[in-house]
Amino acid sequence: MSTFNIAIAGLGTVGTGVIRLLQSNADFIIARTGRRIIVKAVSARDKKKKRDCDMTGCDWFDDPRQLAQLPGVDAVVELIGGAEGIAREVALSALKSGKNFVTANKALLAAHGAELARLAESTKIQLSFEASVAGGIPIIKGIREAMAANRINSVRGILNGTCNYILTRMQAGKLSFNDALQEAQRHGYAEADPAADIDGHDTARKVAILAALAFGAEPDFASVEVEGIRNIAPLDLHFADELQHRIKLLGVARLTEAGLEQYVGPCLVPQTSPLAGVDGALNAVQVKGDFSGDLFFEGQGAGAEPTASAVVADLIDLARGHFSPAFGIPAAQLKKLKAVKAGSGQMACWYMRLQVVDKPGVVADISAILRDEAISIESLLQHGRSQTESVPVVITTHAASAEVMRRAIGKMARLPTIIGQPCLLQIEN
């Protein structure tokens, strides 16, 4: 039987998961590819660390850059992480040596995807990265192959399990943001330093990769507008519920006549949207094709096993001899799309929450500002009254541009009856 030999750089949870999967499901994989996938070599920082997998027969290398030079290795699998440094060096050395390169590294792809795709094309080998976005969900293959007949208009998704877990717990358990974050950390859904997740940067990398694939463009991570979930209050989740919506951290990429919009931010989605039902640490992606219509994919977005499933799916494609351009079209044809502000091409509806002193005339002041900016009110919610304390007022609007909304919010923040910073969230229908 012919073999397909790989070398793995990085033996954290995903790396050991890949080895366990290849052993545990070896019989299936042989049946499905006609080949045996063999881990010939591995590299990691600490040779002595105890790992939950059997590495009998794998050669050990202290320097992962050596893996690309090994004769008889068909693909290098990089599971180190990081846009620069060692991961990038492994990628460059593998691609330059004509080794297929499989990675779960979203930072690397978002920052250097176009360069790596060009390099892969020049040596006629494959750059695969199914595991870099949404863990076990086959969204890369979904866009690159399953939807290849379509003009894609937008891609949006819940791409960070940490944020989705926190928002779900804030909603269901009525927890504060900090309590929900601590619970997520206790359960292993959030890192000790959670900034990359909760501030939206992790999602932004995935948006850049999905946009590149969907629109045949170079990944443009620098242009993604990013807002995290730190400012979401339990109050907002409850008002959203009253409005038959859920608040989700969405990553959105949309191509309009104005240009490419890419943004990450907490948004209201209608409870009837499949995105609204995605709870806990799950991920989901919705892609709009001109012929397929909306396609929705949901599954586990992280974890050793789901991510290993995606990495090995890439390896099986290689073992079957499937080659596709990394971002769906030849690297030389990848466009540099004009980045535009979110909301430039298509106006959105908005949710805003203001904390107001409960005095006569406050709502009149707020509505006068909206009238002056020609913003049309869809609904206004105010519950409870208090002579001494402030009360929240929630307004949802009909379609308005982000610019106009921000100007209106700025004016409101200067009213003496408004306390603190208003909360402004887009409604993603």
Next chain:
Amino acid sequence: MSTFNIAIAGLGTVGTGVIRLLQSNADFIIARTGRRIIVKAVSARDKKKKRDCDMTGCDWFDDPRQLAQLPGVDAVVELIGGAEGIAREVALSALKSGKNFVTANKALLAAHGAELARLAESTKIQLSFEASVAGGIPIIKGIREAMAANRINSVRGILNGTCNYILTRMQAGKLSFNDALQEAQRHGYAEADPAADIDGHDTARKVAILAALAFGAEPDFASVEVEGIRNIAPLDLHFADELQHRIKLLGVARLTEAGLEQYVGPCLVPQTSPLAGVDGALNAVQVKGDFSGDLFFEGQGAGAEPTASAVVADLIDLARGHFSPAFGIPAAQLKKLKAVKAGSGQMACWYMRLQVVDKPGVVADISAILRDEAISIESLLQHGRSQTESVPVVITTHAASAEVMRRAIGKMARLPTIIGQPCLLQIEN
């Protein structure tokens, strides 16, 4: 530029949709494959019929069997339908002539899938059928490629838009089955003769195809247990709602130690399941892999455009030179799995509705039967009282085998206080 030449047999809504797609998105397809997909020849019953597509440059053939003989044709696309007759002849002649064969024909695949796969393998060409299950949802590719690293334990889905539309309207619009069916017919979601859809046979074909792919087996349509939705009353939908469930016509394939279970029937699914939120004519499929975990796919399961998107995705794979075994593994290795009754391998929980005469002792009689069969009650609902009329009683149970449940229901039906036939539905958690 190299071309990829196809011939299309059958120019109904899907056939003309494929031609429109290939024209409308020709630029994308060239970028994504490096080739131009050209419709060289077509065949359909009526040459004079007005069709919503431009067929300039396509040669016309009255007999679709001629298409397989045309020199220079790389793939024959069959969109005629039906397990036997002309569609099968076109398939056989294409595969025997070494032409790749792309089809949307679920009946053909469910009945003759293994034979066609063997033939395709013998001439080293591809048999593709993404469009045969769930329209625009890439579930064939999802199982055959994206989940290829996994041992798959179960596949289940909402695979018939007609039934799902009817159940959705019965629920949301409080319509009777007949009114909902007529509405579906008026909106084009149901055929004039709706039997194949509402009696579950359409779903059963798709279950047989998905089971074959998921478990590496020959399609075994004859063993699928089938129950349709004619006996679902609006009452059941409302009780299900009270129990925080929805009723959906599910197609389920499950591989247990006992063997292969395949069934189609109306089931209760928890409102927290993504399947519960699939409304209207949408389709959805949930696949359980041992490493990926549950993956959920949702989209449009029918219609010219989504189905064309799936057909052309298959063509793009061919144009890119991707080949995969039709059912995921070589045809000679496809297993003949032992078919077992649904519920043999894993006991289910159940919903039953009984129409009872409202007299003292009725519930005691019913519960005695359940006790004697060792069936444990999870909940019992009875609303309203009436001295003259009958009232519905709904019972949900803890896990019990199908056999035991059917025996208990049989005993209940013989009680003089039970009117009509009890309704028994599985709860799919």
